[in-house]
Structure formats: structure tokens, C-alpha cells
Amino acid sequence: MKAKTETRRQAILDIAEQVFAELGFERASMDEVSKRGGGSKATIYNYFASKEELFLQVVYRATEAQFLAIHDTLDASEPNVQLALTRFGERFVNLLHSRDVKAMRRLVIAEGGRAGLGPHFHALGPQRSHVMIQAFLERAMESGKLRRADSNVAAYHFKALLESELMEDFQFHLVDVKAADGADNIRTKVARAVDVFMAAYGPRPTA
Amino acid sequence: MKAKTETRRQAILDIAEQVFAELGFERASMDEVSKRGGGSKATIYNYFASKEELFLQVVYRATEAQFLAIHDTLDASEPNVQLALTRFGERFVNLLHSRDVKAMRRLVIAEGGRAGLGPHFHALGPQRSHVMIQAFLERAMESGKLRRADSNVAAYHFKALLESELMEDFQFHLVDVKAADGADNIRTKVARAVDVFMAAYGPRPTA
Structure with a gap:
């Protein structure tokens, strides 16, 4: 060998x-x-070890740079947190629901129980996104642009809201909403998700 | 034949x-x-048509009655919406993250592109839950217990928040949080999810 x-x-x-x-x-x-x-x-x-792993590595290699570039759009110097989250959210959701990334995610969900494949890819991808999002939220909380809260939990809430209107299409192989309606559709859904997030985590309105 | x-x-x-x-x-x-x-x-x-479909039908048959019973806990006569959503949410998430239902969901995600299996199971299960949740939210909006909003979108937001802290464990085969920490863990996560939902959709505080 x-x-x-x-x-x-x-x-x-x-x-x-x-x-x-x-x-x-x-x-x-x-x-x-x-x-x-x-x-x-x-x-x-x-x-x-398998065709599945080979495919995962191919898609991972092809998309890692895109994910990293999207992480960079989480601009802590942007005074408008809602705007920063929206910009990031649109790009993030577009990539997550692109054809190859969806196929990669489905494979991990199906095969991830074997040989530690799931945790391995979680550490390579989603965990890195999570850390970046959490760090951004933490800084926004520190500077008073968001309410003080658990930034780890807030990051989970933010990510779930971003995908909330697309997850069933993804999970149940329904019509490809993104292909059907294009970027405008994603933009509308992300805007609604950020609105809910800001209602919960935005600074309290001053009397 | x-x-x-x-x-x-x-x-x-x-x-x-x-x-x-x-x-x-x-x-x-x-x-x-x-x-x-x-x-x-x-x-x-x-x-x-396949072992996969046979398994899906077995789990579906075994859990349908439980889902229906949980839908019934969405009590429109309960004056406290937050309490009603919390009660429902805890039961719903416990069932969604039970071993067999997780296995069923993983199979649908993996195999649902074949022979219309995904849309078929979506109509049998999640779509029915969605309709029940949306109807509950719609009534709460009509009676002023929630802000007027798109109840369909609100239902997606609610469901995503409920599972927000569990989805990565599920998708990437990480530690079984539910087994590890039991019902208390689910209770805490559901409470946080309902808090965020109510901050966005609860009645506006009166001055």
C-alpha cells in the first residue's frame, strides 16, 4: 500500500x-x-472508504471556499445588525439550498451514522459556520446592538429561522422552491426570518 | 397477482x-x-415497493395516533397562548426526536426522491401537523392573543424554532441529546423557542 x-x-x-x-x-x-x-x-x-465519502469530500472541497467567503460577510463593523444578518442570511441560504450542497446534506443525514462520518462533517462545515455566527452575535450583544442573551442559543435560533420556510421542501423532496421562484423567494423568506430574530433579540425599544 | x-x-x-x-x-x-x-x-x-417503504409505513402506522393526540393538545380555548404552545411543543419535539421517528425522517430525507415517497409522506404527516398548528395560530391571531400576521409563515417559524437546538444533532448523528439529558433538556429548549416566538408574534405590549 x-x-x-x-x-x-x-x-x-x-x-x-x-x-x-x-x-x-x-x-x-x-x-x-x-x-x-x-x-x-x-x-x-x-x-x-466509500462512494458516499468520496462524494462528500468532492462537494466539501468545491464549496468550502464559498462558505468561508460568506462567513466574511458577517461584518462586525456594520452598524446595522439587521442589515448584516440579512446580507449574510441570503448568501448562506442560497448556498445551503444549492443542488450539490443539498445532496451533500442528504447523504450526511442518511449515512452519517457510519464510521463517524456525521460528526466529522459537522466539525468541517456547520460547526465552523456556527462559531462565526455566534461570535458575530456575541459582539453585537456586547456593543448593545442586540439584547444580552446566550449567543450560542441565539445562533441556533437564527439558523433555524433562516431555513424555516425551506426545510420541508428539502427534507421531503417537494418542489425546488429556489429553482421555482429564484433569489427573490429566498430574499423574502430571509427577510421574514431576520424580522422574527430581531423582534426577539433586537435592542428593546426605548420608551 | x-x-x-x-x-x-x-x-x-x-x-x-x-x-x-x-x-x-x-x-x-x-x-x-x-x-x-x-x-x-x-x-x-x-x-x-422496497424495505424502505415498508419501514416508513410501519413507523407511520405506529406513530400516527400519537401525532394526532398531540395535535389535540393545541387547545384553542386555552387563554394563555404561550402555555398552549409550550405544552404542545414539548410533546411534539419529544415524538419527533424519538428513535423510530428520527429513523423514519432520515429515510425519507435519503430516499424521498424516489417514486414520490417524500411528498407522499409529507402529506401523510408533517403537512397535517402544519395545518393544525397554522389553524391554532390563526385563531389566536383572530382573538388578539397573537399579532396579526401570515399564520402559514408563523407556523414554519414556530416549528423551526422548536427544533432549532436539536436539528444538528439529528442531521449529523451527534450525541443523542434527548437520551443524554432527558425530558428536562427538551423542556428547556422548547421554553427558549416559545419565548422567541412570542417576542415576535405575541401581542404588542400596551403603553
């Missing part, structure tokens, strides 16, 4: 990315990745 | 329920259901 190298791993991911893009998850196979120069199947399995 | 009958269908579900309970989803098989008197495999497949 050859030593694992990052270069080799990235090369497999490059090929797998093409295979998934062309054939889709169901029709893609480790065989096909191997045939197109990914190395022997034994080599591929040395890096990725 | 014999005509499908409800009696036959229920008999298969009875046997399948035992098989899933004893062996768990992974180890259970259509073969085993057949061997224990469920009929030939052809007969079973005549009623249920």
Missing part, C-alpha cells in the same frame, strides 16, 4: 468531481473513477 | 414491525418478513 499523499488525494478528487458532474451520484462509481485515471480501486479505497 | 386488501396489508405490517423491532433496519429484510408468514416476496412487493 502506497503512502497516502495529499497530491494523490487531490488528483482522485479532481477525477471524481468530473465523474459525479457527468453521471450524477447514483450512476457514478468507484470503477469509473478508477478507469479515468484515479488509480486502482484499492488505491482509491485507501483514500476514501 | 392477488388483489390488494387492507387486511393483508395490515398483516404484513404486523410481521414487519416485529422484524424491524428485533433486527433493526439494516439487518431486517423482505426475506425475513416473508419467512415469518408475510406471504411470498412477490406478494409483499405488491404492497410495498
Whole structure:
């Protein structure tokens, strides 16, 4: 067994990315990745335990930079917290409900009980988003732009509200609302979610 | 092919329920259901297209009555809306995050794209809960116990808040919070969710 190298791993991911893009998850196979120069199947399995894990890593690699860029829009210097949360929320929800990220999330939900896959991807992705959101809320609370509250709980509430009108479409494979109505739809839903969040966590109106 | 009958269908579900309970989803098989008197495999497949669908129907049958009983706790005559939502919320979340219902939800998320399974189960379950919650909120708005708002959107916000602190545990197979900390944990999380909901949708404080 050859030593694992990052270069080799990235090369497999490059090929797998093409295979998934062309054939889709169901029709893609480790065989096909191997045939197109990914190395022997034994080599591929040395890096990725299953087609599921390979797919997760492909989507993760393709979207990590986008998530990080979206985290950067959580601008603590923006005086208008509602505006900052709205800007962030629109981008975050658009990415979360993009086709590949939805497919990745469904796979984690289905397969995440195996071999610690769920907690692994939670730490790689959602946990990092959570930390960024919580830190932003904490600073806004410290500066009096939000009420003093548990910023960890507030971050869970904020994220749940952002996706509240889309989660059932996602979970039950209903019409793809995003595709059907486009960005305006997301914008309206995010605006409503931020309104509710601000009603609960915004500064108390002064008499 | 014999005509499908409800009696036959229920008999298969009875046997399948035992098989899933004893062996768990992974180890259970259509073969085993057949061997224990469920009929030939052809007969079973005549009623249920896959092991996944059979499992979904077993859990659905076992939990439908519980969901209906929980819907009944949404008592429109209760003068204290916050109390009514809290009572309902605790029971609803406890059932949604029970072992079998979580397994059912994960399966629908994973397999729901096939043969209309997702929309089918959405109509059987979550859609009925949504209608009941929306109707309760609508009446509370009419009677001035909640602010006038879109009750459909408010129902989505309420449900998302209820599960907000549990969804990542569910999606990423993290520690089973419910098992770890029991009903008190759910109670605290539901209380926080209802507080946020009431801050946004409760009657405006009079000057």
C-alpha cells in the first residue's frame, strides 16, 4: 500500500468531481473513477472508504471556499445588525439550498451514522459556520446592538429561522422552491426570518 | 397477482414491525418478513415497493395516533397562548426526536426522491401537523392573543424554532441529546423557542 499523499488525494478528487458532474451520484462509481485515471480501486479505497465519502469530500472541497467567503460577510463593523444578518442570511441560504450542497446534506443525514462520518462533517462545515455566527452575535450583544442573551442559543435560533420556510421542501423532496421562484423567494423568506430574530433579540425599544 | 386488501396489508405490517423491532433496519429484510408468514416476496412487493417503504409505513402506522393526540393538545380555548404552545411543543419535539421517528425522517430525507415517497409522506404527516398548528395560530391571531400576521409563515417559524437546538444533532448523528439529558433538556429548549416566538408574534405590549 502506497503512502497516502495529499497530491494523490487531490488528483482522485479532481477525477471524481468530473465523474459525479457527468453521471450524477447514483450512476457514478468507484470503477469509473478508477478507469479515468484515479488509480486502482484499492488505491482509491485507501483514500476514501466509500462512494458516499468520496462524494462528500468532492462537494466539501468545491464549496468550502464559498462558505468561508460568506462567513466574511458577517461584518462586525456594520452598524446595522439587521442589515448584516440579512446580507449574510441570503448568501448562506442560497448556498445551503444549492443542488450539490443539498445532496451533500442528504447523504450526511442518511449515512452519517457510519464510521463517524456525521460528526466529522459537522466539525468541517456547520460547526465552523456556527462559531462565526455566534461570535458575530456575541459582539453585537456586547456593543448593545442586540439584547444580552446566550449567543450560542441565539445562533441556533437564527439558523433555524433562516431555513424555516425551506426545510420541508428539502427534507421531503417537494418542489425546488429556489429553482421555482429564484433569489427573490429566498430574499423574502430571509427577510421574514431576520424580522422574527430581531423582534426577539433586537435592542428593546426605548420608551 | 392477488388483489390488494387492507387486511393483508395490515398483516404484513404486523410481521414487519416485529422484524424491524428485533433486527433493526439494516439487518431486517423482505426475506425475513416473508419467512415469518408475510406471504411470498412477490406478494409483499405488491404492497410495498422496497424495505424502505415498508419501514416508513410501519413507523407511520405506529406513530400516527400519537401525532394526532398531540395535535389535540393545541387547545384553542386555552387563554394563555404561550402555555398552549409550550405544552404542545414539548410533546411534539419529544415524538419527533424519538428513535423510530428520527429513523423514519432520515429515510425519507435519503430516499424521498424516489417514486414520490417524500411528498407522499409529507402529506401523510408533517403537512397535517402544519395545518393544525397554522389553524391554532390563526385563531389566536383572530382573538388578539397573537399579532396579526401570515399564520402559514408563523407556523414554519414556530416549528423551526422548536427544533432549532436539536436539528444538528439529528442531521449529523451527534450525541443523542434527548437520551443524554432527558425530558428536562427538551423542556428547556422548547421554553427558549416559545419565548422567541412570542417576542415576535405575541401581542404588542400596551403603553
